[in-house]
Amino acid sequence: MTLYTSLQQTKNALLAAQIGIQVTGNNIANVNTPDYLRERVIYTPAPTQKYGGLLLGMGVQVEGVVQQVDKFLEERLRNSISDLANGETQENVYLQLEALVGELSNTDISTSLNDFLGSINDILNQPEDVGVRNLSVLRGQTLANDISSMYNRAQEIHTDLNKQVNQAADDINSLLNEIAELNVKITNLEAGPVTKSDAIGLRDQRQRKLTQLAEIIDIKGVEQENGSISVFLGGEYLVIDGIARQVETKTVAEDGLSIAKMTLAGTDSPIQVNSGKLKGLLTSRDDIVGDFLNNLDDFAQTLIFEFNRVFSSGQGESGYQTMTSEFFVAEESIDEPLDQAGLTYTPVNGSFTVHTLNTATGLTETENIAVKLNGLSDDTTLQDVADAINDIDGLSASISLDGHLQIDSDSPDIEFAFGNDTSGALAALGLGTFFTGTTARTIGVHDAVSTDPSKFAASKGGIGADTDNAVELASFLDRPLDTKGGRTIENEYETLVGDVTQSASVAKSVAEGYRVFKETLDGQKLGLSGVSLDEEAVNLITYQRQFQAASRLISVIDELLEVLVNL
Incomplete structure (x- = not known):
């Protein structure tokens, strides 16, 4: 093994220390970098060299720089x-x-x-x-x-x-x-x-x-x-x-x-x-x-349907001269039973009353309209309801082209209102109701009540009779x-x-x-x-000492070479 071989060995040591310092510096620089993975240097012994009957090491070599993960x-x-x-x-x-x-x-x-x-x-x-x-x-x-x-x-x-x-x-x-x-x-x-x-x-x-x-x-x-x-x-x-x-x-x-x-x-x-x-x-x-x-x-x-069921069963201080149902029945379903006519709210078997008041004479007439929904052939249809109301003296009822039930008074002296609805048909059709709409987005108050609060249905015994419904x-x-x-x-x-x-x-x-x-x-x-500054500081000092020692070894080899040359 010659001095030149020792010089190569020392060079490897210097390079290893230099790379270690560089990797350590990179770790310290990225101590606060998100998702940074700490790096480490992989050192391995350099290949051996045969010198006479001896196998001598060539120092250290850097195999790679990898992430600690x-x-x-x-x-x-x-x-x-x-x-x-x-x-x-x-x-x-x-x-x-x-x-x-x-x-x-x-x-x-x-x-x-x-x-x-x-x-x-x-x-x-x-x-x-x-x-x-x-x-x-x-x-x-x-x-x-x-x-x-x-x-x-x-x-x-x-x-x-x-x-x-x-x-x-x-x-x-x-x-x-x-x-x-x-x-x-x-x-x-x-x-x-x-x-x-x-x-x-x-x-x-x-x-x-x-x-x-x-x-x-x-x-x-x-x-x-x-x-x-x-x-x-x-x-x-x-x-x-x-x-x-x-x-x-x-x-x-x-x-x-x-x-x-x-x-x-x-x-x-x-x-x-x-x-x-x-x-x-x-x-x-x-x-x-x-x-x-x-x-x-x-x-x-x-809320809409159940409140309207109660509200539509009462009467206000004044009655209606005209009324159009809020909800319609498609033309092909006019002759279908009301519970199969495609209404949002489904009525049941029962009945409701129609009150008519002659404001000139003060006379009140009450007619009962049956809503048969038993699943039989004579179940009530929208046309049946229109015909039954049309048979009441002083009132006319018809179904419009768009499927709405239209009710009108035949005389300015005749007012009408509804009551005692056990079928839910009035609320289902939207007749004499308080709330309008069918969803949270469309809920509102009926224009007939908001423009004329006297139609607020507080009575149960007739138009302006009492406050039982309230x-x-x-x-x-x-x-x-x-x-x-x-x-x-x-x-x-x-x-x-x-x-x-x-x-x-x-x-x-x-x-x-x-x-x-x-x-x-x-x-x-x-x-x-993660990067630990304390650990990296220790590594930095270690690599520094390694670099200094290798540098000192180079100085010694240089002196020996100078002596050898001067012999």
Whole structure:
């Protein structure tokens, strides 16, 4: 072994120390860089050299620079990121719905409902005061506006979630393309036996893209032997080597709402997500907000129909000269039984009365109209109802071309009203009702009552006779509802609000659990792949001493060579 061989050995030591210092410096520089994985240098003994009968070492050599990473931990962490994004998305939507319901404020629906029914009590004390009846009408309009406003604001949340689904598709495509491009760059740099080092910066970039993608959808990443990452979603591949499959959204209409459906590009196959922000968006849009809108619609329909059933069975201080049913029956169903005529609200077997008042003579006539709905051949049709009313002296009834029932007084002295409806036919047809519409979005107050509050149906014994119907209307909050199995409208609203608050509490707990679990995995990753300044400082000193020692050895070899030359 010659001095020149020793000089080569020392050169290797200097190079190893230099690379160690450079890698340590890179770690320190990236101490606060998100998704940075700590690097380490792999040192191995250099090949031995035979010198006479001896095998002597050639010092150290750098085999490669690799990332300090646990791939299984990274996969678990990506899964936890997906779960957390899913949980936090749902938690956020529930918070919005809780604020929307606003049950602890003075503008919630229960307050409006109580104010409306409470105002009807005032009619009992001052039945002749039209101003008191007008106040009840105004309170009813406030209630209807509050319900429709809540629906519209919930629909805005639904629309926003739908927009986020479309945006998620763009983000997924962008990330998939970037991962595929990084795959190509990484495999090109790491290809062949020339180096065992990782393409550090590129791998960090890819790791960051995978984390961002995992936040949106629950992917599975599998690293191949060539260094590329294959990305899968369920049983479908999204990225293989440098090839990325795209996703796209298609808008369809469901229940009157626009729904963005995400599919794999070029196919009609919907993507299957079990976690991630996209799962949270879809669940929030279709189940959380979608169910809330449906429940609010159901509540509004129940309120409209059940209140109208009571209201239409009463009479106001004045009667009607003309009336047109709010709801129509299609031409082909005019001769069908009323419970099969396609009405939103379904009447049942029963009857109702028609009161006519001659204002000139003060005489009142009452006629009973049977509504037979027994499933027999003589079941009552809309035409039957029109014929029965048409047979009453002083009234004319007909069915318009668009299927509405039209009732008119034959004389300016004749007024009419309805009463004692046990069939629900009046509420189903929209005759003499208070509320209009069939959904939370369309609920309103009938123009005939809002323009003439004297028609507020407080009486039960005839036009302007008493306030018995107002008593029933005022206690409507606690009235058992036949269509809801004896539950009250208060029970229905409490269920609507309770579903939101209870589910919100569960969503908060689930999201908090995901946060704690992710923080635990973050801690594990930080311990393995994170940069410790204390540890890097020790490494820096070690490499510095190694470099100094190798430099000193070079000086000694140089002196020996000088002596050898001068001999």
